[in-house]
Amino acid sequence: MPFIRGLVISSQLLDDCPALRDQLPLLCWGGLRLAELRQRDAKPGQEAGAGSAAPAAPSDSYEGVDLLWLPPSSGGSCGSAGSSGSSNGQAARAGAGPNPAADAEAAAAGWAAGAGLSWPDEVVLLAAGQRGSDNGGAGGTEDDALLALLARMRARWRQQQQQQEGQGRQEAGGSAGSSAGSTELPPWELPGYGGGEEPAWERLRLALGHANLRRAEAEAGPEAAGEDKGGGLVLVLTAMKASRERDLAREGLLNLVPQDGVVFAPLDPSLPPAAHLPFSALLHKASDELEAGPGGVPRFGPRVAALAAFAAAHPHISLVDPLEAAAKVTQGVINRAELARVCGSLSRLDLPTCSPAGDDTGPEPRQPQAGQGPARRVRARVRVRAPRSTLLESFTAEEVAAAVARLGCPPPYIVKPLVACGTADSHRMALAAEAGALAGLTVPLPAMLQEFVNHDALIYKVYVAGEAVFHTVRPSIPNLAPAASSPSGGGPASASASSPAPQPSALTLHGGRLEFDSLKSLPTPSSLPSATAAIAATAATSTSAASAVGPTPAASAPSQAVLEAVAAHLRSELGLSLFGFDVVVASGSGGGADADDGGDGDGGGGAGRKRARAAEEAGRAAAESDMGCMEVVVVDVNYFPSFRGAPQAAARFRAAVLQSHRRQQQQRRQ
16 A cells, blocks of 8 residues: 555645644655645635646745645635535535535645645545634635545445455355444544544644554555564654754655655654554654753753653664663763763774875876886875863863863864753854963853864764765864964974964964854854955865865865774764764875885986886885875764755665664564
8 A cells, every 4th residue: 555645735724723834844844745725716816727736825835835726616615714614515515516525636636646646545635624723624615625525535435345345255155244444544544633533733743654654564464563574664753852853854854755664753742652652663862851960961851761761661662772872972972071082092993094085095006207117006094083182170370271281282272061962052162272362261161172173174074874974075164373472281382283384274363262152153264353355265265165065175085984984983982873973184184195206207218217126116115104194083973963965864864763773673582
């Protein structure tokens, strides 16, 4: 049986039901086709042909919703909202006048055909009638038509069921008990949304998920009912705050039409988890369920504990990701000190060499000129690390001096709250060009004092969904110039990839510091007070190639193999299947060595060839050790990111959720 892919909704219901209107974007983002059925003379000033699409209603913009028109009525059967629409409609249907049910079916079936939907199997009809709109749907002419169509289709379906039952009894050679077909709803009606009862419109997506689950079980047969076998559909309920749900849905991650064996629906926080059964998995964002704990440190709230207890009592339900992993990562993601410890172990990774272009095996050999020895590949060593950081308890001169000494690296610095999420101030940060600029900052305490790694204003947003590792490239904070007189705290400043000499594009902070909110906007060349037009233009060149989505533009960029190695390490450390991390390449690193392999360009003469061979033999070892060093710095780890703009994110996300669910089920069966 096909899945539900479209909804036809009466105009009266949309006008009178805010709970349904609020879900329209989520329904569209979830892959459903939507149509509004409207009486043509019910909205003066609207002109369109029957069944055609038109702009949204003037009272509200129903973006993504097609507009279907019913033809003008006669005999009073389609009066205004204040008329006795229900009784007049019944009279008209009994007479020889217009047939609202036939008109509604013609409009809906025509729209379904144009949208590539199978009518009526893939379409659900929703009308107000007497079913819970703000004013009861009294006299809604579109409702009359849809309710008449529902009654007509229901009678047709029951007649077909009775015929099938009769054939079954004849084939069985005897009488059989009454079939469930006389009490079950047709496939195009939702339980609780097709009769006189008042529906819970805020749970419409859950009802759609349950309906599609029943369709999948019916297709698989009785032996697979209630089981997650083979190609069975997995209904995943989401537990997260509404804003995050909308962000994920906007990216197409929370499909309401089954794809790849997965369909999603939201968990209603007003109901216990058991009231949502049947379902197979819970997809949660545990960090959304934080509350203030001892000392103001966030901790998981009671809802997370309730989900954990429910999952423990229902072994067939999986948690994505497991709460024990989420509890472990709480300290690693909420607490930046623990995050620094996790990332600090990255330096032990055995990473592949790569070329300056990000290739794992190096670039194609450089073609030799006349008289030169064979070309060789240029390789760059890769070193992955976390930025150096230390705890800052206050911004007094004594504490700042001690923290800078512990940090042991020259400015510039970045200061971040120790609590990385769960509070309104988690993303208040500051940049400091010198140690003296740290005094008097308003960043919430305790805080992390961290080296700022100049990275040519490019950041690599890496996403991990199960085994898939993919990334986007985005503009970032431009290179910062440290103050000339800044003390290093840990001794004299040394030339290093993390703190290179100031470049022409480096920006000088006005007053030596800048405070900002990383969620609202990152500092850019145009937003920094001291940025001149020339400097801003120069710095912007490093980000002009970095579109929100696209291949890595930088010549010195982390290779896919390096990113996968880092992802595997973090996956093992954190125990998560859905996470992200931010990577920068230290400015000036990864250039590699492109040494001359010999030859003096004498046209291939004997002396030249001897010198070339000698140079080749003498330099062979150097060719192996003469590598540049690409310094890859993991500056942040994100639990359950939004995957915004990531390529093929939806398919990879579904695969990761399904993989996590099946892996947990397999572990429980062992």
